[in-house]
Amino acid sequence: MTIEQLSVFLENKPGKLAEALESLAAAGIDLRALSLADSENFGILRIIVDKPARALKILQDEGYGVELVDVIPVAVDDEPGKFAAALRVLADAGVAVEYTYVFVAPKAGKAGKAYAVICADDAVAAVRCLESNGVDMLTSEEMYNL
Amino acid sequence: MSAKENYYQPEAECMSREKMHDLQSERLITQVKHVYANVGYYREKMDASGVRPEDVKSIADLGKLPFLTKDDLREAYPYGLLAVPREAPVRIHSTSGTTGKRVVAFLTQQDIDLWYDCCARALAAAGATPGDVVQISYGYGLFTGGAGLDGGSHKLGSLTLPMSSGFTDRQLQFMCDLGATIICCTPSYAEFLAETIEERGIGDSVKLKAGIFGAEAWSNEMRLRLEQKLGIKAYDIYGLTEITGPGVSFECSQQEGLHINEDHFVAEIINPETGEVLPDGEKGELVFTCLTKQAFPLLRYRTRDISILSRKECQCGRTLAKMSRLMGRSDDMLIIKGVNVFPSQIETVLIDYGLSSNYQLVIDRVNHSDTLEVRVELTPEMFSGSGTVGAVEKHERMLRDAIKNMLGIAAKVKLVNPKTITRSEGKAVRVIDNRKV
Ligand SMILES: [Zn+2]
Numbered sequence: 151m152t153i154e155q156l157s158v159f160l161e162n163k164p165g166k167l168a169e170a171l172e173s174l175a176a177a178g179i180d181l182r183a184l185s186l187a188d189s190e191n192f193g194i195l196r197i198i199v200d201k202p203a204r205a206l207k208i209l210q211d212e213g214y215g216v217e218l219v220d221v222i223p224v225a226v227d228d229e230p231g232k233f234a235a236a237l238r239v240l241a242d243a244g245v246a247v248e249y250t251y252v253f254v255a256p257k258a259g260k261a262g263k264a265y266a267v268i269c270a271d272d273a274v275a276a277v278r279c280l281e282s283n284g285v286d287m288l289t290s291e292e293m294y295n296l
Numbered sequence: 297m298s299a300k301e302n303y304y305q306p307e308a309e310c311m312s313r314e315k316m317h318d319l320q321s322e323r324l325i326t327q328v329k330h331v332y333a334n335v336g337y338y339r340e341k342m343d344a345s346g347v348r349p350e351d352v353k354s355i356a357d358l359g360k361l362p363f364l365t366k367d368d369l370r371e372a373y374p375y376g377l378l379a380v381p382r383e384a385p386v387r388i389h390s391t392s393g394t395t396g397k398r399v400v401a402f403l404t405q406q407d408i409d410l411w412y413d414c415c416a417r418a419l420a421a422a423g424a425t426p427g428d429v430v431q432i433s434y435g436y437g438l439f440t441g442g443a444g445l446d447g448g449s450h451k452l453g454s455l456t457l458p459m460s461s462g463f464t465d466r467q468l469q470f471m472c473d474l475g476a477t478i479i480c481c482t483p484s485y486a487e488f489l490a491e492t493i494e495e496r497g498i499g500d501s502v503k504l505k506a507g508i509f510g511a512e513a514w515s516n517e518m519r520l521r522l523e524q525k526l527g528i529k530a531y532d533i534y535g536l537t538e539i540t541g542p543g544v545s546f547e548c549s550q551q552e553g554l555h556i557n558e559d560h561f562v563a564e565i566i567n568p569e570t571g572e573v574l575p576d577g578e579k580g581e582l583v584f585t586c587l588t589k590q591a592f593p594l595l596r597y598r599t600r601d602i603s604i605l606s607r608k609e610c611q612c613g614r615t616l617a618k619m620s621r622l623m624g625r626s627d628d629m630l631i632i633k634g635v636n637v638f639p640s641q642i643e644t645v646l647i648d649y650g651l652s653s654n655y656q657l658v659i660d661r662v663n664h665s666d667t668l669e670v671r672v673e674l675t676p677e678m679f680s681g682s683g684t685v686g687a688v689e690k691h692e693r694m695l696r697d698a699i700k701n702m703l704g705i706a707a708k709v710k711l712v713n714p715k716t717i718t719r720s721e722g723k724a725v726r727v728i729d730n731r732k733v
Contacts, residue, residue: 157683159674161712187685191692191710194683215674215713217683248684269684 151277152220153290154202155267158195159215162188170195173212179205182296183267185251196251198223198267200294221269222276223293225286228264236266239283246271255296265296301549301612304420304452305413308559309614313607316615320562321354323587328352328361331593334379337372338364338595358562358585359573364597369399369538377592378402385591390438391537401537402591408447410588414543414557415448421548421555421612422506422531424478426453431471433481433489434511435461440541441511445480448543454478461485464492472501479507483514483522483530490525504528510535510542513622513640517648519551532621538597539584545619550611553618560588563619564596565605568626576605579636581626582619600626602638630727632659633666635705639726642670645698651675654717661731668707670699673714 160166167186174181174197182198199205202218209216226232233252240247248269255265265288270276280287288296303309311319331338332349341362342348351360369377378385385402403411424430430449434441442460449456457476459467467489470476479486486509493499504526510533522530534554535542544561545554556563565580566573574580582601586593604620624638631637639657646655656671678691688711695709 157679159679159688159711159713161710189685189689191708192688194685194688196683213713213715215676215679217676217679219681219683 151281151287151289152222152273153198153288153293155219155221155269156195156197156199156202156205156209157217157219158197158209160193160195162190162192167193167195170209170212170214173208174199174205177204177208179208182255182293183251183253183265185249185267187249196249196267198253198293202294219269220273221267222273222280223265223267223288224280225260225263225265225288228262233264233266236280236283236285237268239279239285240268240270240276243275243279245276245279301614302420302423302425303614304416308557309417309555309616311559311615313615316558317355319559320587321356323559324355324358324562324585325352327585327587327593328595330590331379331595335377335593337368337376338362355562358564358596361585361596363571363583364594366399366538366598366600373398374400377594379593380404380591388438389440389443389537389541399538401540404590407540407589407591410560411444411540411543412447412451414540414546414560415444416451417448417557418508418531418533418543418546419445419448419452419454419478419480421546422478422508422529424449424452424454424506428452428454428477429457429474430454430478430480431457431459431467431476433459433461433467433479433485434542440535440537441480441482444535444540444542445508464489468492468496468498471504472498475503477503477505479504479526479528480533481507481509482512483509483518484512486522486526486530487518490522494525499527502526506531508533508546513644515644515648516621534619534622536599536601538592538594539586539599540589544584548610548612548614552610553606553620555610555612555614555616555618558616561586563605563617565603566598568598568600568602568629569631576607579604579623598626602626602629602636630657630659630729632668633705635703637668637703637705641702642699645695645702646672649695649698655726656717657727659727659729659731666731668705669710670695670707671710671712671717673717674711675714678711 158170180200185196187194206216226236250266250268252266329349345362347360385404387403388400391399432445436442446458457470486507505528507528507530519530531547532554533542533546535544545556547554562585564573564583566583568581582599582603584597585595601622602624603622607617624640628639629636658669660667681687692709699707
């Protein structure tokens, strides 16, 4: 129940983020979720897109350092404490969360649901643990079509 | 003297420092007279700097003599620096010229003899004995590599395989069938041989115990790799055609610097900017003076190679001064925060990390202080896994620490996207110096 996220290495220079996204837009690739991690010297753009393989090829051809990373898309009720509860089951099972980001799905998302992407150190264990605790996860098809 | 150590000429290799000083002084006085009398080109230089042969009374007066550079050798090409009648030398060797005229060096039979002695010392230090089978896979011909080690091996009485370079199938066949115990070649060819042996799974038939690798810069990591893959001890050897070819200096069992054959060659370290002679332990340009050569006796020849001299006692029992493994070329030297920096040092760090040597140095001056940024291309390995900031920063940090260790000054490591540092057709732009001086 993991999906592919693209991690893109960006140099810390004005316009780099826009350039990367413009390249994808020009090919008609739709963004589903996005997060940007930054350090002193560089940034890492993390995106979920509708056509990951194609996006990977485009970015590689443009000379970006790109990696496909397995992440877990979850859906929780949009109520206080629900996402915390999902993270708690992982913590109790000893699975470390490397990073996570929340996103909205205005077009096809279900009313009352909030969505998040989780990157865990052990994706298989994380999925097993979320599943057995009844946390909703999306299939790649659902995710890419959100 | 260590009982295990193997010397070829212990009387020279383990001579007391006082005796060496006297021997060098005596030889230098004779050599300067010989050159002044027979080499018009150098006589003019001495006259121009107001030095007379009789001003040189001991080795301490070496610094009075003018330098020779590669430009002098080109200018005096081909016979201008020959110190004996045209019919006296019996051999030439020549450097692989990259630009301009080649450099041609002449040797008399005695010059050849003493050179081979120097190479025999290097072979003995690597453990070669009369019973050994020495495979020489350096090129033979104008290049000095093949001839030098070949001659040294004959002097020692080892069985010599004059393979020359290339023809890997034949190299490996002889290595296995004849049981070669010592291999002499460039470190890069040794790596190629090691990989081929591994691929063919013939490691069990290889009987090598030592390798003598020179004529190219190589790192300590490469040494460890070669030692492990070939099951040998790997020794460095240094020389240059202008001085004599391999055997100017060689490594002993301690593998911590190369012993200079000081009874034949005097080494100095100078500041490449000013020509000032630097004390032992300081980094600078190597300068050699030939004490015994007859036909082509260069005095104070600037090698442009950067190294450090040490006269500390060596565990091997030799008293010969040592030079460190080469640290770069003086032509490329940069002065950053008052420290001499050579781009090749950074290249060494990158190669040791298995990275491409496609890097760029950006030097700037911020608030009256120099800054150094090293741009390195991101590799898939640095970015694999979950693509976290921490993982990439770890690589940045490792490189930063290694560079600081190597240079002695802090540098900022900047990772850039793959293939974004221009691989120009001509000479790569490795250094961008934005300092307004
Ligand atoms: Zn030694």
